[in-house]
Amino acid sequence: MTNQEFTELLHNRSLKATAPRLALLNALHEYKSAMPYSAIQSKLSPIDRVTLYRTLESLMKKGVIHKAHQEGSDIFYAFCGHSCSIEQHQHNHVHFKCKSCDTVTCEEPKRSLHISLPGYDIQKVSISIEGICKDCITA
Amino acid sequence: MTNQEFTELLHNRSLKATAPRLALLNALHEYKSAMPYSAIQSKLSPIDRVTLYRTLESLMKKGVIHKAHQEGSDIFYAFCGHSCSIEQHQHNHVHFKCKSCDTVTCEEPKRSLHISLPGYDIQKVSISIEGICKDCITA
DNA sequence: ATCTTATTGCAACATTGTTGCATTTAGGGT
DNA sequence: ACCCTAAATGCAACAATGTTGCAATAAGAT
Ligand SMILES: [Mn+2]
Ligand SMILES: [Mn+2]
Ligand SMILES: [Zn+2]
Ligand SMILES: [Zn+2]
Numbered sequence: 205m206t207n208q209e210f211t212e213l214l215h216n217r218s219l220k221a222t223a224p225r226l227a228l229l230n231a232l233h234e235y236k237s238a239m240p241y242s243a244i245q246s247k248l249s250p251i252d253r254v255t256l257y258r259t260l261e262s263l264m265k266k267g268v269i270h271k272a273h274q275e276g277s278d279i280f281y282a283f284c285g286h287s288c289s290i291e292q293h294q295h296n297h298v299h300f301k302c303k304s305c306d307t308v309t310c311e312e313p314k315r316s317l318h319i320s321l322p323g324y325d326i327q328k329v330s331i332s333i334e335g336i337c338k339d340c341i342t343a
Numbered sequence: 344m345t346n347q348e349f350t351e352l353l354h355n356r357s358l359k360a361t362a363p364r365l366a367l368l369n370a371l372h373e374y375k376s377a378m379p380y381s382a383i384q385s386k387l388s389p390i391d392r393v394t395l396y397r398t399l400e401s402l403m404k405k406g407v408i409h410k411a412h413q414e415g416s417d418i419f420y421a422f423c424g425h426s427c428s429i430e431q432h433q434h435n436h437v438h439f440k441c442k443s444c445d446t447v448t449c450e451e452p453k454r455s456l457h458i459s460l461p462g463y464d465i466q467k468v469s470i471s472i473e474g475i476c477k478d479c480i481t482a
Numbered sequence: 483a484t485c486t487t488a489t490t491g492c493a494a495c496a497t498t499g500t501t502g503c504a505t506t507t508a509g510g511g512t
Numbered sequence: 513a514c515c516c517t518a519a520a521t522g523c524a525a526c527a528a529t530g531t532t533g534c535a536a537t538a539a540g541a542t
Contacts, residue, residue, distance in 0.1 A: 222539075262489095325475040328474065330470070330472075333458065333465055335464045359507085359518095359519065360508075380498085381497095392498080392499090397520080418498095
């Protein structure tokens, strides 16, 4: 992803292509897997804390990024897929955190799981999984 | 649940039956659904913040309570079932947060869902659901 | 090049997490 | 009923993150 493309992405969502936003998008892009808040802050340092806070907020609100994991103290952020837009987030995937390498990734489960709670109106499902990732098992 | 029973519960887990712990257990018990941190703090006020922190930690470690919801800023706590012990937490239920009444409850889904991620070793699954609860729909 | 509005940067404050240490207390042993 | 000791509390102190207001700045439309 080039800086030019990120700029388009932001403009499509009525967001100005500012330095902090491009820095964040580049950081997330390079990081490959979901990026913990602490790593984002280090990478973008010396960014103003409030600016980072609002940058994350606006990008989340516009369906560009999403929180991928929030057990533990460090919150992980990841890019949304094409299914997410300014109107709504649409995530059918799960979030996997490896206890060995501490990496958080967005994964598509083989069988799409259907949760049934009779009498309830289910609007959003978040699934966080912990275990050992493929790479750490093979290695 | 009487105070006497709570004392036994604590002793079974090698924990002393102190005032802060009994206060917490009583608060959780009265609250019925999962209790947000802020409500716990108000209810137990004026409890020392550190004591509350360590009380929650120790009770979680010994399988007496667990975090029921941690999207949002307020973390919800709830009693563990009989399946949880000093050795390990064993939760097969999901956590439902009602967008209307803001209540968080532990729910047993009808079909037990099986998540399949080939190549990965799944050790723990946390499912958080948001929507409208049974009571709010009926009302 | 100018203008307008979104965005930033800073100050300031709030909440929660976390550790160290001295003091208190629960509960087992006598 | 009284000791004793380990466990637990209370307080100080610091760190990290969330959150708002406001003045200064800069992006992008004209
Ligand atoms: Mn994801
Ligand atoms: Mn639960
Ligand atoms: Zn791994
Ligand atoms: Zn409800």
